[in-house]
Amino acid sequence: MKKIKQFLILSTLFFSSGIFAQSLVKGLVVDSENQPIPGINIVVKGTNNGTASDFDGNFTIEVESGTTLIISSIGYITQEVLVTDVAVLMTVILSIDVLGLNEVVVTGYGSQKKLNVTGSVVTISGENVVDRGVQNLTHVLSGSIAGVSTSQEIGLVGQDDAKVYIRGKGTLGNSDALIIIDGVPDRGSFSRINSDDVESISVLKDASAAIYGSRAANGVILITTKRGKFNRELKFNLNTSYTINAPTVRTKQTDSWKQAQFQKSQIDNLSLGWATPFNDQQIGWMKDGSKPDEYANTNWFNETIRKSAPASNISLTAEGGSEVISYFVSGQYSKQEQMFKGDFPFVQYQFRTNIDVKLTDKLSMGFDLLNSRDDGKYTKIDAYDGESYGRNSVWDRLQGGASGFTQNWPWLVGRLSNGKLGRGAQPSGGSNPIGILENGSNRIINDVLNTKLSFTYDVSEDLKLSVYGVFDKSSMSQKKFTAVFDEYLYNSSTSQFIKAADGTSPMLTQKKQNRSNNLFNMKLDYKKSFGDHNIDAFIAYEQSKNRMDYIRVQRSGFGGNAIPEIFAGNTSTAETDGRSFASGRQNMFGRVNYDFNDTYLATFSLRRDGSQNFPTNNRFGIFPAISAGWVISNESFLENTEFINFLKFRASWGKMGNDNVLPFQYLSAYEFTDFNAYGYGVQVGYDFGDGELPGFYESAVANPNITWETATTKNIALEGVLFNNTVSFELDYFTSRREGILVQRSASFPEYTGMLLPDENLGIVDNKGYEIQLGYETDINDNLSFSINGNISEANNKVVFYDEPAGLNAWQKYEGRSIDSFYGYASNDLYRTEDQLSKDGYALSDPQGWGYNVVWGQWFNLGAIRLLDKDGNGTINGEDLYRTDKSLLPTTQYGINLGVSFKNFRLSSLIQGQAGGYYLNNNLGVNSAMFDDAWSPTNTNGAYPIPTPTYAYGNLTYQSDFYLAKSDYTRLKNVSLSYKIDGNILNSLNLDGATVFARGNNLGILKSANSNVDPDGIYGSYLIKSWQCGIKLTF
Secondary structure, three states: OHHHHHHHHHHHHHHHOOOOOOEEEEEEEEOOOOOEOOOOEEEEOOOOOEEEOOOOOEEEEEEOOOOEEEEEOOOEOOEEEEOOOOOOOEEEEOOEOOOOOOOEEEOOOOEEEHHHOOOOEEEEEHHHHHHHOOOOHHHHOOOOOOOEEEEOOOOOOOOOOOEEEEOOOOOOOOOOOEEEEOOEOOOOOOOOOOHHHEEEEEEEOOHHHHHHHHHOOOOEEEEEEOOOOOOEEEEEEEEEEEEEEEEOOOOOOOOHHHHHHHHHHHHHOOOOOOOOOOOHHHHHHHHHOOOOOOOOOOOHHHHHEOOOEEEEEEEEEEEEEOOOEEEEEEEEEEEEEOOEOOOOEEEEEEEEEEEEEEOOOOEEEEEEEEEEEEEEEOOOOOOEOOOOEOOOOHHHHHOOOOOOOOOOOOOOOOEOOOOOEEOOOOOOOOOOHHHHHHOOEEEEEEEEEEEEEEEEEEOOOOEEEEEEEEEEEEEEEEEEEEOOOOOEEEEOOOOEEEEOOOOOOOEEEEEEEEEEEEEEEEEEEEEEEEOOEEEEEEEEEEEEEEEEEEEEEEEEOOOOOOOOOHHHOOHHHOEEEEEEEEEEEEEEEEEEEEEEOOOEEEEEEEEEEEEOOOOHHHOEEEEEEEEEEEEHHHOHHHOOOOOEEEEEEEEEEEEEEEOOOOOOOOOOEEEEEOOOOOOOOOOOOEEOOOOEEOEEEEEEOOOOOOOOEEEEEEEEEEEEEEOOOOEEEEEEEEEEEEEEEEEOOOOOOOHHHOOOOOOEEEEEEEEEEEEEEEEEEEEOOOOEEEEEEEEEEEEEEEEEEOOOOOOOOHHHOOOOOOOOEEEEEOEEEEOOOHHHHHHOOOOOOOOOOOOOEEEOOEEEOOOOEEEOOOOOOOOOOHHHEEEEEEEOOOOEEEEEEEEEEEOOEEEEEEEEEEEOOEEEOOOOOOOOHHHHOEOEOOEOOOOEOOOOOOOOOOOOOOOEHHHEEEOOEEEEEEEEEEEEOOHHHHHHHOOOEEEEEEEEEEEEEEEEOOOOOOOOOHHHOOOEEEEEEEEEEEO
């Protein structure tokens, strides 16, 4: 390392010696009150030659007379100063950019002043990201940006990434936004990036995203990390915090005796003489708790989920620079404990360095490196499928998914009175959740090494050539040992605890997955001013290659839990699996930005993309975009309109693609199997008289014409600042048509033909909506300021074409309804009178004399759900299923941010919510009202139907809109209080800055239809709220 440093220093001195003779100019940068401003950028126009003002506002730079200096910084109005006399001390007075119009916005392969942006681009600063104090960066977006919503499935650390929707959902296919980190795609999620490394997060919502072409249809999120500045004194920033996490809602489980009584009532209400699972005496024991070792009332949430779990984080950054080199270096260590009881830490290490070097006055070099490791321990049943963690987790099973076994069996004993584990619900054993948490292991390690090497050469004052290469590698390794443990039953007749039979044996699974991402980019920039005409353009070429290698080994038949290593398993049980995948892309693109006197603005971009997902004749696509803006406030006819400080109209049109589909669908696929290939016991091998032999079968038919899914977007907007820069607004209206969505034909090839068809580019979806952002900021006096900012957005999609079967009932059609519309039976309350039954054609006795009518899997009688006969034929069957206008995905999102500053104190809060969505509230385990308020002869006004079992003959079941409930909510998303320590104290401690803070996230649900679950989680899954305190030091 020492030799490398010496080499860099010598190289720098060598190249620096080649600079032509120039004069040393000295200057001072001050504000309107003549106070020095540190950290101001001073750059020679048209070059990379620059410096920055020091702590006292002073700067020096070598230039020739007649040179123009550009003096700029975020928060100040940029100035251009002509150097006329190098011997005179230059004093520059900068004015505060109250409107923020000179703020630089990252727009994809470049940046623009906010004043000149013609697209719908919203940016969150790195400072705001840090102030939120989130432990996962995907959680910072919700409520902060109009048109951006998130959906989080679970709070399990390591799989708690929120799914991000930009302007709702516009496709039947994959709706994931494209993530770009420091100009590079395919770097995975941005969720675990150190927040102290983030310079900004920008979201491209309209045609501004078209510069990313075939992958931009769902919007683009740009993450930019910090870089050092030249001629800046070395500064260290230490940020350390301690956090307490807890479930947002501690779900109350329906008592065991209620669930047992519910199951008994299902049989009793039929009067058929069937055996009931519990008798009255057993239910009484559950209710009074007199026999806890046999008939319990176990709250599995409390048994498995902690009341709180700690997390800690420490981050140290260093940034600065000299005349020829600038640097930003950071390191982070964080540790979070899972909410599960037991030892399940999630530990993260990160090291980042971004370095820029001026090799000559025309040539510069950049080197970026990130090395990180996530090391997480999970329960033995947490899954990993190469893409995401933990479906089939303990919590998922508690909620009834993936072989769920506890929520609907609260009478099972978690831990017996003698301290041993009670018997779980699975006959094979090993299903007690407490035992799962206490036994076995599941460690998942993710390693990332990202590198980027770039060179920039100033061809001339107006022309710049840049080249960079990316070499990223990542790996995932998993070692999961499914240990066995003893479960016991209590025998009341002998007063003994008996070990239950165990049909399981230990199993070890190890997986390894390696990924690589190599990218090359070459870009030519042209920037020129002709009087009031300004042009900023570029053309670029980009090529990338990705590869994935995966291998899995597994053995069972271990003699016990003592040696969890592959060699200790039974060789006859060994399983191996492996696969590899490679992909590549080739892209050419360019963009031209034009403005006339910062008043008339226009942007045009064009991209030609190539993707390996399509056949050669459809492999390349062209994606254009155009946008324009008019800064109305610069017009002379508004000169005397004092209340308008800034007013801009903008509009955009663009065409983008979505190639996030399964690859190689233009080729037929074959699989090798010997039995049950289609999942229905179908024999697909070959029988030559000696029994069936293995064989191949066609698992997917080729579509040689498969191509891009395209989105054509339109956006119009008006934005402005009013009333002496105190009121701001931004109004957007957008439409998008998505065409070529992959679906299967149904109308032209009915299902009854039995033909195996490929997906084709047939589907069409429209999406439209609006976004409103309003803000008010004012300084009440020198010590007190106040701000309030709000946003609301709505996005409504509609399926326009789906190639549905001919003759499909109008009420069953997908076309004309939202993507996530609910499909089931329509209901009209309950049967509360015999007249209602008679009117619908149901008698109290059916032909079999069972006493109750059985129709399509439901027992129809008083108290049953009254299903609607949509086709009016007097029978409830599949023809009566309908597609409702109610969407399972919320359509409206909003956020309100309040801020107050008093002297050195700063208090802020964020309220966030959603509306327009629904979910099925039919889980007895977390909805006790299904028992408490069920219809009965003594409760004829009950809100829920009478308990009856599903019809056992034919196994026909249904779901209806009866259980649809609104998922609307309003939550207190964030509260933050900080105090900047006074300068006198800092001087005594030899510090440049210090801030102490306390924060909270997801602190409370202010309004929700169901207080027993978190409406942002699925099926009542727990999410995390947190309380955090810490300190930030600068020295």
